[in-house]
Amino acid sequence: MKPGRxxxxxxxxxxxxxxxxxxxxxxxxxxxxxxxETREPGGSDGAEAIxxxxxxxxxxxxxxxxxxLLFAAARADHVARTIRPAIEAGRWVVCDRxxxxxxxxxxxxxxxxxxxxxxxxxxxxxxYLPDRTLLLDMPxxxxxxxxxxxxxxxxxxxxxxxxxxxxxxxxxxRRIAEQxxxxxxxxxxxxxxxxxxxxxxxxxxxxxx
Ligand code: TMP
Numbered sequence: 001m002k003p004g005r006x007x008x009x010x011x012x013x014x015x016x017x018x019x020x021x022x023x024x025x026x027x028x029x030x031x032x033x034x035x036x037e038t039r040e041p042g043g044s045d046g047a048e049a050i051x052x053x054x055x056x057x058x059x060x061x062x063x064x065x066x067x068x069l070l071f072a073a074a075r076a077d078h079v080a081r082t083i084r085p086a087i088e089a090g091r092w093v094v095c096d097r098x099x100x101x102x103x104x105x106x107x108x109x110x111x112x113x114x115x116x117x118x119x120x121x122x123x124x125x126x127x128y129l130p131d132r133t134l135l136l137d138m139p140x141x142x143x144x145x146x147x148x149x150x151x152x153x154x155x156x157x158x159x160x161x162x163x164x165x166x167x168x169x170x171x172x173x174r175r176i177a178e179q180x181x182x183x184x185x186x187x188x189x190x191x192x193x194x195x196x197x198x199x200x201x202x203x204x205x206x207x208x209x
Pocket of ligand 1: 159
C-alpha cells in the first residue's frame with residue numbers, strides 16, 4: 001500500500017484558503033489519489049461541536065487560554081477519529097488549518113507563546129504533524145479587500161478582531177515558516193486561483209507518487 005499523506009493549508013483570513021483546499025483536493029484526485037477533505041476547528045463530530053463553542057457567541061466568551069485548550073481538544077478528536085485512520089488506510093488528507101493556526105493565533109497573536117501550544121498538542125495529539133504545510137501568503141490589507149469585495153462579512157469571533165491582531169497572526173505565520181522550512185512552504189496567494197493551485201501542487205511534487 002502506498003503511504004497516505006497529511007497536507008495542511010494555513011494562512012490568515014481572506015487569503016482564499018478554503019477555495020484552494022477544494023481545488024487542491026480535486027487536483028490530487030485527478031492524479032489518482034484517494035483524498036479526504038477536512039478542516040479545523042472541526043472535522044469529526046466532537047470537534048464540530050467544539051467548533052460551535054469556539055466560533056459562535058460574544059467576542060469575550062472565552063479567554064485566550066480556554067480557547068487554546070478548546071482548539072487542542074478539538075484537534076485531539078479530529079486526529080484520532082478522522083486524520084490518523086485515513087492516513088493509515090493509505091489516503092491523502094487535505095486539511096484547512098491545523099496546529100500552525102493555534103501557534104499563530106493563540107501562541108503569537110494572543111501571546112501564549114509557541115511552547116505552550118506545542119505542549120497542548122503533545123498532550124492532545126501526541127505531537128502529530130503534517131507531512132507538508134502550505135502557507136498561503138498575501139498582505140493583510142489585500143486579504144481584507146478580497147473579503148470585502150466578495151461580500152464576506154466578519155462573522156465569527158476571530159474575524160471580528162482588529163487589524164493589529166491580524167497583522168500579528170501574519171507575522172507569526174511567517175516566523176513559523178522560517179523555523180520549519182522542510183515542512184512549511186510559503187506560497188504566494190495572489191493571482192488567478194488556478195495559478196495559486198498550480199503553485200500548491202508544485203510544492204508537493206516530491207511527495208507525489
Ligand atoms: P476558518 O475561518 O478558517 O473557518 O477558521 C475559524 C477561525 O478560527 C479563524 O479565524 C482562525 C481561528 N483559529 C484559531 O484561532 N486557532 C486554531 O487553532 C484554528 C484551527 C483556527
